[in-house]
Every structure is written in structure tokens, then in C-alpha cells.
Amino acid sequence: MNFDLLVHEAWPAYEVRAYEGWLLRHSGGVTKRANSVLALERPADLDRAIRAAEDFYRERGQRCVFSVGPGTMQGLDDELEHRGYEVVDPTLIMSGTPKGEPAPEVRIQERPWPGWLETWWAVDGRYADGIAAAERICTGVPAWYAAYEEDGRAVAVGRAVPQGDTLGIYCMATLPEARRRGLARTVLRALVAHAGGGPAYLVVTSRNAGAQALYRGEGFTAVGRYHYRAAPL
Template sequence: MDADRLVHEAWPAYEQQPHDGWIFRCAGGVTKRANSVLPVGLPADLPGAIAAAEAFYAERGLPCVFSMGPGAPAGLDEELERRGYALVDPTLVMAGTPKGEPVPGVRIEERPWPEWLETWWAVDGRYGSGLEEAARICAGVPAWYAAYEEDGVPLAVGRGVPQGDTLGIYCMATLPSARRRGLGRAVLRGLVARAGGGPAYLVVTAGNAGAQALYRSEGFEIAGRYHYRVR
């Protein structure tokens, strides 16, 4: 599984600039995933490529961030550390063939509706007023948007991105007042059922043991890891 490519394509920055095999990505500063360098392969001029990346983000008023996945060239992580880049957000890629079944109460649409966005942002809105940019990222590729609703209010949400025979699962979020009711599980199973089953993957922070336990119980196991280097 090419996790670098899958994650890059499923959560697409709306501004992308190639540089010597790398991709500089920008989406208004919303999420590191869409506002970081994807350093796949070793450029001909490594110091020059790092300098170009730093200039790209400086021009946009953003910190220079590198996404350090399996495709990152050997030695880059150590070079960035030497330059004072901090290691942040160690993340797991989990993959498997999970269970899927339509669940009563789970609504699935092909575009995020306002209440879906509000629920997701209420849980994952770490970027202040960036909801408009986040919605633009979501709309960058075809996807399904699922929510477990009560009285028209989404209590748990998720996003499924069909990528060939693989389903990418993103934006899993449950309102704090609705947790420990199995609603996240219902959303996950609904998305898998909508895709017709088959292999799937998701990403989860290394410190989120609760979410990892849920995903393991649904058939996911650790398939890879990545982290970020932030200047």
C-alpha cells in the first residue's frame, strides 16, 4: 500500500507546486497534511530543495512543514532535525478489510452538508476560522459523507474516499456528549457498506489509543507510520 500517495490524493491541497520530485502543498494553513512538503525521493540538490520549500511557505505566511512518510528519502529526517525542525504528530496508518453493514440512522451523501461540517469542525476544528478551507479540501475529490443523526443533528460523522479498490476513511469525529454509544462504529460500518466492502485504510494519531482500539476491533491493523517535521 502506497500510503504517501493515498493520503495525498484523498486529502488534496488546492495549491500544489512540484519541485524536483517533491510537492509543496498549501491549503490556507488548514491541517498539516494539506500544508506540507511531500518529499518523495531524493532531489538532485537537497539543500536547494529545502531552501525552496522554506521560501514557498514563507511567501504564504506559513511554517515550513515536511510530511515524513515511507517515501521520504533516507537522511532527510536527520537533516531536518539538525536544522532545528521539531518532530510532531506521530501518526499510524491502519489498514484492513473491515466489516460493513448499513446502519439505521446513518445518513450518507456525496457532499458534506452544513450540519455535517459543523459537527466535524466542533470536534476537529483546531484551525480557528478555517472551516471554509477545510470544506474546499474535502470537495477536492469524490467522497461519501456519513453521519449518525438524531432529530436531524449529526452526532458522529466520517468521510469515505473511494480510491480504486481501496477506501480511505477520514474525518471520523463524534461529539463528546454522544461518545461511548457505538456511533463512530456505526458511521464506519456505513461507509464500508457504501463502498461495497473490500480493503480500507485510515490514519490516526499514535497517542489516540481509544480510536486505535475501535479500529482494531473492526479489522484494522497498523500498516505504516509517518510524522511531521516543523520548522
């Protein structure tokens, strides 16, 4: 299973330029997944390809970033390190067959509504004016959006993307005041049940030990890692 491509397809950049087996992705700077190079194949001239990527992001006012995962071309990570690119956001890939359990208190829709977006962005947002770009990324592919609501307010949310015979789990977020109540588990199980069960995967930052423990308890195990390499400032 090519997790690099699954993540790319589930979190689609709205501008993608192909370059000799590389995908140069741009989405207004919102999340590194949609604003980084996915280098799957070895180009004819590696130095020229890296310079082309750097030019691509420079033209858009962004720092050049590469996603370095299981499917990345061999030797790229070492080359980027040699050029002074720093490691950013080490991430764990987890996969399994989680439990599904319908929950009537969990609202599930095929598009994100304002309350869902506000809650997710309150937890994962990087800057105030990026929410419109984030919504554009999310809605770039069919997905389900779930929220545990209290008094009409979403306090825990998640997103599930059907991808053939597997399900991608994204945007799991719980407001600080609603944590440690099992709401993330409830949202996750509701999404899995809505999808009809089966295998699933997700990505979680290496430093988020609490989320990893939750996912292990739901049947996920670590199957790989990736990180980003960001150009020197």
C-alpha cells in the same frame, strides 16, 4: 501500496507546486496534510530544495512543515532534525478489511452538508475561520459523507474516499456528549457497506489509543507510521 500518495490524493491541497520530485502543498493552513512538503524523491541539491520549500511557505505566511512517512526520501528526517525541525503529530497508518453493515439511521451523501461540517469542525477544527478551506479540501475529490443524526443534528460523522481497489477513511469524529455509545463504529460500518466492502485504510494519531482500539476491533492493523517535521519558530 504507497500510503503517502493515497493520503495526498484523498486529502488534496488546493495549491500544489512540484519541485524536483517534491510536492509543496498549501491550503490556507488547514491541517498539516494539505500544508506540508511530500518529499518522495531526492533532489539534485538537498539544501537548495529545503530552502525553496521554506521560501514557499514563508511567502504564504506559514511555518515550513515536511511530512515524513514510509515513502519519504532516505536521509531527509535526519537532515531536518539537524536543522532544528521538531517532530509533530506522530501518526499511525492502519489497514484492513473492515466489516460493513448498513444503518438506516446513518445519512450518507456525496457532499458535506452544513451539519456534517459543523460537527466535524467542532471536534477537529483548529481555528474558527478555517471551515471554508476545510470544505474545499474535502470536496477536492469524490467522497461519501456519513452522519449519525439525532433530532436532525449530526452527532457522529465520517468520510470515505474510493481510491481504486481501496477505501480511505477520514474525518471520523463524534461529539463529546455522544461518545461511548458505539456511534463511530456504526458510521464506519455504514460507510464500508455503502462502498461495497473491500480493503480500507485510515490514519490516526499515535496518542489516540481509544480510536486505535476501535479500529483494531473493526479489522484494522498497523502497517506503518509517519510524522511531521516543523521548522524552528
